[in-house]
Amino acid sequence: MAERPPVTDWATDFDHLSDEWAKHSPEILADLRDQCPVAHTERFFGAYLVTRHTDIDAAARDTETFSNRITIINDNHPDNVGLELPPITLDPPQHGPVRRALLPSFSPKATEALAPTVAAIAERLLDEVAGQETVDGALDYAQMLPVEVMGHLFGVPPEIGPSFRRWTDGILKDGLSDLDIARTAARETQEFFASQLRARRDAGDAAPDDLITTVLNAEAEEPDGTTRPFSERERIGALFTLMLGGIDTTWSSLGVILLHLGTHPDDLERLVDEPALIPSAVEEFLRFYSPVTIARYINTDAEIGGCPVSGGHRMLLAYPSANRDPDYFERPDELILDREDNRHMAFGVGVHRCMGSNLARMELHVGLSTWLKRYPRFELDVDLEDITWSVGPVRGPRSVPLRIPAPRHMTAA
Numbered sequence: 567m568a569e570r571p572p573v574t575d576w577a578t579d580f581d582h583l584s585d586e587w588a589k590h591s592p593e594i595l596a597d598l599r600d601q602c603p604v605a606h607t608e609r610f611f612g613a614y615l616v617t618r619h620t621d622i623d624a625a626a627r628d629t630e631t632f633s634n635r636i637t638i639i640n641d642n643h644p645d646n647v648g649l650e651l652p653p654i655t656l657d658p659p660q661h662g663p664v665r666r667a668l669l670p671s672f673s674p675k676a677t678e679a680l681a682p683t684v685a686a687i688a689e690r691l692l693d694e695v696a697g698q699e700t701v702d703g704a705l706d707y708a709q710m711l712p713v714e715v716m717g718h719l720f721g722v723p724p725e726i727g728p729s730f731r732r733w734t735d736g737i738l739k740d741g742l743s744d745l746d747i748a749r750t751a752a753r754e755t756q757e758f759f760a761s762q763l764r765a766r767r768d769a770g771d772a773a774p775d776d777l778i779t780t781v782l783n784a785e786a787e788e789p790d791g792t793t794r795p796f797s798e799r800e801r802i803g804a805l806f807t808l809m810l811g812g813i814d815t816t817w818s819s820l821g822v823i824l825l826h827l828g829t830h831p832d833d834l835e836r837l838v839d840e841p842a843l844i845p846s847a848v849e850e851f852l853r854f855y856s857p858v859t860i861a862r863y864i865n866t867d868a869e870i871g872g873c874p875v876s877g878g879h880r881m882l883l884a885y886p887s888a889n890r891d892p893d894y895f896e897r898p899d900e901l902i903l904d905r906e907d908n909r910h911m912a913f914g915v916g917v918h919r920c921m922g923s924n925l926a927r928m929e930l931h932v933g934l935s936t937w938l939k940r941y942p943r944f945e946l947d948v949d950l951e952d953i954t955w956s957v958g959p960v961r962g963p964r965s966v967p968l969r970i971p972a973p974r975h976m977t978a979a
């Protein structure tokens with residue numbers, strides 16, 4: 567893996583794959599938003615970083631100038647188009663038909679029906695660590711829950727969980743600065759979904775009613791009203807996108823929620839006493855600790871917030887920074903569990919707004935309330951400084967060791 571030269575100046579030499587970014591990106595973004603809202607770097611063949619709410623909002627909606635055909639910035643040349651991940655790597659007009667075909671699987675109704683299953687998975691995960699004095703909120707719980715939920719939706723055996731984790735990490739984290747890791751993860755994921763599709767095709771009418779079968783039979787409705795089946799590349803790409811989109815994002819959010827509560831006893835006590843606050847608290851956690859920063863390919867020379875940006879390069883839309891912009895949010899640097907009017911951008915904006923937001927919210931509500939019922943008291947078992955954060959498009963704590971005090975009735979004597 568290539569050595570990364572240290573950053574000399576975040577405004578002119580940023581490196582979103584550096585360890586410093588992973589650890590301190592909220593502070594770095596706050597400085598840039600204030601002093602250089604569109605930062606630049608010569609790294610990555612020249613790239614930009616957009617940090618203000620108004621600029622991110624405008625750029626995310628301008629799909630003609632800013633293309634989704636590349637959504638991560640790694641050491642690949644920008645013209646070397648990476649993975650095909652429909653619908654996220656499609657621009658209009660190709661994007662809409664594919665997205666609309668997938669949306670029903672993530673409707674509020676479909677998601678609500680899944681809630682008891684998610685609760686059962688959460689209970690089982692907590693049963694597996696019951697009685698331990700220390701539980702890792704990230705490794706034992708937050709990272710397991712969405713992997714199992716996606717496995718359930720896909721209709722694949724739970725034993726595939728570790729592979730989902732390895733492939734997701736390989737594409738979204740370790741593979742960003744080591745392209746061989748990314749290539750291997752991509753090949754294995756594609757082969758896996760291709761074989762699953764084959765099995766369902768072979769099963770014919772006996773194929774299980776799951777997300778892989780839904781994608782196998784998906785049809786895109788074109789603007790002229792005609793429909794066509796997905797191509798095999800679209801099917802594999804869509805399943806790949808759902809795996810990537812559904813796992814790391816949600817586990818990063820649930821992990822950081824437990825990290826926050828393990829270091830803010832007042833917030834923990836309030837949520838335990840007032841569980842009705844969980845929905846608004848989840849929105850505030852999503853705003854305050856937004857995990858996703860996504861890239862765009864710049865089609866033609868353009869301007870963002872008065873700064874020129876060059877066609878043929880890439881730029882990052884820092885949704886986490888938009889969500890702390892004082893021009894848009896009051897008291898942006900305070901986490902307020904019952905914040906009202908919280909129109910955050912954690913799920914993005916415009917045509918690519920997260921397709922899985924209903925599912926993500928439900929998993930976070932169920933995951934958090936199940937944890938709090940089991941563990942109303944806990945605290946971080948290491949120094950906050952020692953927490954390591956993942957680099958890449960999805961930011962979250964890698965490990966969150968939490969000390970669980972013995973129940974009060976056991977210590978009272």
Ligand code: HEM
Nearest residue numbers: 653654811812815816819858912913914918920921922926
């Ligand atoms: C806390 C959890 C999640 C967060 C913070 C999140 C965030 C995002 C963001 C910011 C985007 C927009 C990307 C862009 O601007 O190009 C996005 C798109 C997407 N997300 Fe999520 N996501 C989460 C969970 C999920 C889940 C559970 C799924 C489904 C299983 C999912 C599937 C997708 C898909 C398919 C897209 C692409 C939509 C399109 O291009 O039309 N996400 N997500």
